[in-house]
Amino acid sequence: xxxxxxxxxxxxxxxxxxxxxxxxxxxxxxxxxxxxxxxxxxxxxxxxxxxxxxxxxxxxxxxxxxxxxxxxxxxxxxxxxxxxxxxxxxxxxxxxxxxxxxxxxxxxxxxxxxxxxxxxxxxxxxxxxxxxxxxxxxxxxxxxxxxxxxxxxxxxxxxxxxxxxxxxxxxxxxxxxxxxxxxxxxxxxxxxxxxxxxxxxxxxxxxxxxxxxxxxxxxxxxxxxxxxxxxxxxxxxxxxxxxxxxxxxxxxxxxxxxxxxxxxxxxxxxxxxxxxxxxxxxxxxxxxxxxxxxxxxxxxxxxxxxxxxxxxxxxxxxxxxxxxxxxxxxxxxxxxxxxxxxxxxxxxxxxxxxxxxxxxxxxxxxxxxxxxxxxxxxxxxxxxxxxxxxxxxxxxxx
Amino acid sequence: xxxxxxxxxxxxxxxxxxxxxxxxxxxxxxxxxxxxxxxxxxxxxxxxxxxxxxxxxxxxxxxxxxxxxxxxxxxxxxxxxxxxxxxxxxxxxxxxxxxxxxxxxxxxxxxxxxxxxxxxxxxxxxxxxxxxxxxxxxxxxxxxxxxxxxxxxxxxxxxxxxxxxxxxxxxxxxxxxxxxxxxxxxxxxxxxxxxxxxxxxxxxxxxxxxxxxxxxxxxxxxxxxxxxxxxxxxxxxxxxxxxxxxxxxxxxxxxxxxxxxxxxxxxxxxxxxxxxxxxxxxxxxxxxxxxxxxxxxxxxxxxxxxxxxxxxxxxxx
Amino acid sequence: xxxxxxxxxxxxxxxxxxxxxxxxxxxxxxxxxxxxxxxxxxxxxxxxxxxxxxxxxxxxxxxxxxxxxxxxxxxxxxxxxxxxxxxxxxxxxxxxxxxxxx
Numbered sequence: 001x002x003x004x005x006x007x008x009x010x011x012x013x014x015x016x017x018x019x020x021x022x023x024x025x026x027x028x029x030x031x032x033x034x035x036x037x038x039x040x041x042x043x044x045x046x047x048x049x050x051x052x053x054x055x056x057x058x059x060x061x062x063x064x065x066x067x068x069x070x071x072x073x074x075x076x077x078x079x080x081x082x083x084x085x086x087x088x089x090x091x092x093x094x095x096x097x098x099x100x101x102x103x104x105x106x107x108x109x110x111x112x113x114x115x116x117x118x119x120x121x122x123x124x125x126x127x128x129x130x131x132x133x134x135x136x137x138x139x140x141x142x143x144x145x146x147x148x149x150x151x152x153x154x155x156x157x158x159x160x161x162x163x164x165x166x167x168x169x170x171x172x173x174x175x176x177x178x179x180x181x182x183x184x185x186x187x188x189x190x191x192x193x194x195x196x197x198x199x200x201x202x203x204x205x206x207x208x209x210x211x212x213x214x215x216x217x218x219x220x221x222x223x224x225x226x227x228x229x230x231x232x233x234x235x236x237x238x239x240x241x242x243x244x245x246x247x248x249x250x251x252x253x254x255x256x257x258x259x260x261x262x263x264x265x266x267x268x269x270x271x272x273x274x275x276x277x278x279x280x281x282x283x284x285x286x287x288x289x290x291x292x293x294x295x296x297x298x299x300x301x302x303x304x305x306x307x308x309x310x311x312x313x314x315x316x317x318x319x320x321x322x323x324x325x326x327x328x329x330x331x332x333x334x335x336x337x338x339x340x341x342x343x344x345x346x347x348x349x350x351x352x353x354x355x356x357x358x359x360x361x362x363x364x365x366x367x368x369x370x371x372x373x374x375x376x377x378x379x380x381x382x383x384x385x386x387x388x389x390x391x392x393x394x395x396x397x398x
Numbered sequence: 399x400x401x402x403x404x405x406x407x408x409x410x411x412x413x414x415x416x417x418x419x420x421x422x423x424x425x426x427x428x429x430x431x432x433x434x435x436x437x438x439x440x441x442x443x444x445x446x447x448x449x450x451x452x453x454x455x456x457x458x459x460x461x462x463x464x465x466x467x468x469x470x471x472x473x474x475x476x477x478x479x480x481x482x483x484x485x486x487x488x489x490x491x492x493x494x495x496x497x498x499x500x501x502x503x504x505x506x507x508x509x510x511x512x513x514x515x516x517x518x519x520x521x522x523x524x525x526x527x528x529x530x531x532x533x534x535x536x537x538x539x540x541x542x543x544x545x546x547x548x549x550x551x552x553x554x555x556x557x558x559x560x561x562x563x564x565x566x567x568x569x570x571x572x573x574x575x576x577x578x579x580x581x582x583x584x585x586x587x588x589x590x591x592x593x594x595x596x597x598x599x600x601x602x603x604x605x606x607x608x609x610x611x612x613x614x615x616x617x618x619x620x621x622x623x624x625x626x627x628x629x630x631x632x633x634x635x636x637x638x639x640x641x642x643x644x645x646x647x648x649x650x651x652x653x654x655x656x657x658x659x660x661x662x663x664x665x666x667x668x669x670x671x672x673x674x675x676x677x678x679x680x681x682x683x684x685x686x687x688x689x690x691x692x693x694x695x696x697x698x699x700x701x702x703x704x705x706x707x708x709x710x711x712x713x714x715x
Numbered sequence: 716x717x718x719x720x721x722x723x724x725x726x727x728x729x730x731x732x733x734x735x736x737x738x739x740x741x742x743x744x745x746x747x748x749x750x751x752x753x754x755x756x757x758x759x760x761x762x763x764x765x766x767x768x769x770x771x772x773x774x775x776x777x778x779x780x781x782x783x784x785x786x787x788x789x790x791x792x793x794x795x796x797x798x799x800x801x802x803x804x805x806x807x808x809x810x811x812x813x814x815x816x817x
Contacts, residue, residue: 062484067521071477078481109727218469416734424799428767631800
């Protein structure tokens, strides 16, 4: 091999990685300074991999072996406040335990990045995957991406630093617990030097804790001020969609891969659309589109890659004018007017634009109940048969 | 302890905790804040747990703090400080920390330390972060209006331990927080009060020096006029008497050695020099309901605690 | 006072001005006022030491009181003094007297 080819081969190596390992490699590429993680299934292999990187001297960072996820989020809040590039990861109960501090991370406008292999919530305890944990963080002010492949996990975490550090909001990158976190795929890794050039350090933000400029962070706000400070988070979060698009586009230019904020499959002439998120649902949905079309249904699928802020324009554009849509949710919004949390948002996004495409809320994959391609084909058949405006608990032994 | 300040005239003049804060008149913790910040100096980051000293000092858009200051929540000041300390270490190694050697200090009340923050404190101590954790102890949840905490003394009235027909005040004893900290084998831990300020400021200096090695801890008794129910001019007197009656012994845990500090060392050596506990109790409305028998019981517990600490000091000298 | 709009507030609700609590004059809380009798003051610094508000100001200079020369004198900053009376209680020579606010 020539020297140039060797250098390129070294720079762009492809490894067989789980999504969890891909997340760890991404954090390493981003040259994070402080990592605080507490073990929890299915997240644990991330912190194991990062521990290897740190102990082997491949990553110059302080890895804080915190005594809880609450302290994990608190420690990265402290570290980010002091100007460090930070990383953490958790699942399920761990994300619930962090919940209080999630609001504080966004309220203090700290660019923290977190990986979340999504998992069901107790009780009963389940170590298996669904998106109940992620959906419970809906109103915390975090930018939330949901990836559908190990490659996308890797790329999204690197993009997340670019987004977080420009918007000054924390970013969560979620993906299927087990179905992705523990599934090995081919992942092309970037040259780490190139990643670091793409993620230049920003040490000039106003919310930095340093004796050079003694500011007070985390002040006590009375009713005259609180609302405006919280509105800033809302404005930044809503405005972050452009930054997500920009980071994805720039990343594509630099590293050759980009994803957009929604992904579509055979939408052009579709009458019926299934909206999904996460790797397993997206894979099934696309297979089901092909099968439904073989059965004579004009089917299409749409994937949300960004959950917060909700990409309302893009979704509305895809769903306006079709005969009906369904959202397959892997979480239950207990007691809500429809069962699926993303379905509720999707209907709201349409109604806010005066679009009245009828929909179906489909709940599936709860506690990692097996989702089959045929189940998704059935969703298309139900839409074709005129099922509308209700919640279907698929895969449930009723 | 390292004696940096030999006399009152050696103490630093520069104020780093500004006037205009909203603590109650005669606030004991506010005295502690003045002297913590003075002794620590400007190259210090303060992490404050939710509590009186947080809400009264940082009411937006005004702050009493002249040091970089972070408040996150109630139970996690030690964890947030761990992150800051880790950040400074990595950023310094990467040439990205421009402020040089920087102290990281936690300031938390008794609720944020004995109770809700105990786990984060233990984690921080166990992991060996270079952080000085300062507990200002006013012996109840004063910020929310005087509810009992793990630091509230036995029989004390609080709004959640009222003096009723069936139960009269707090049933349980005050938790031995110093014992818990010492069990983590930290380089240094000590008690102090806002009355004994030379002792306190020297302990802060000592602790900060030892923080190079690992976590250090200070337990500062800081009386609260509305919570303890005494006239506000008596705040310093209440802290002084707490020491002179043996209720709050002054001592240090220094690399495994236990040392009683004056005047506790003199009281322990010569019990005749100890003032009766009644002198302290009778000034406080929270103890107004105590019977002679209850006072006698508390007096015995004070003596037992002094004997225990004396034995520790003798065994680990 | 007009309150700030969304974009007039610093990001994340930070307070960028250290010690800005000085804008909040707490002297109005007082019902009793400490009056320092300079002729009785022995310059022991104890009132300065214990004030929770940091309102005892140490003024440097040449001061002659009853034939004795001092390099300091003490003044109370009534803008912030809350009138707790710790200074008067701790003063070893009773040079500070608490009097009702007019």
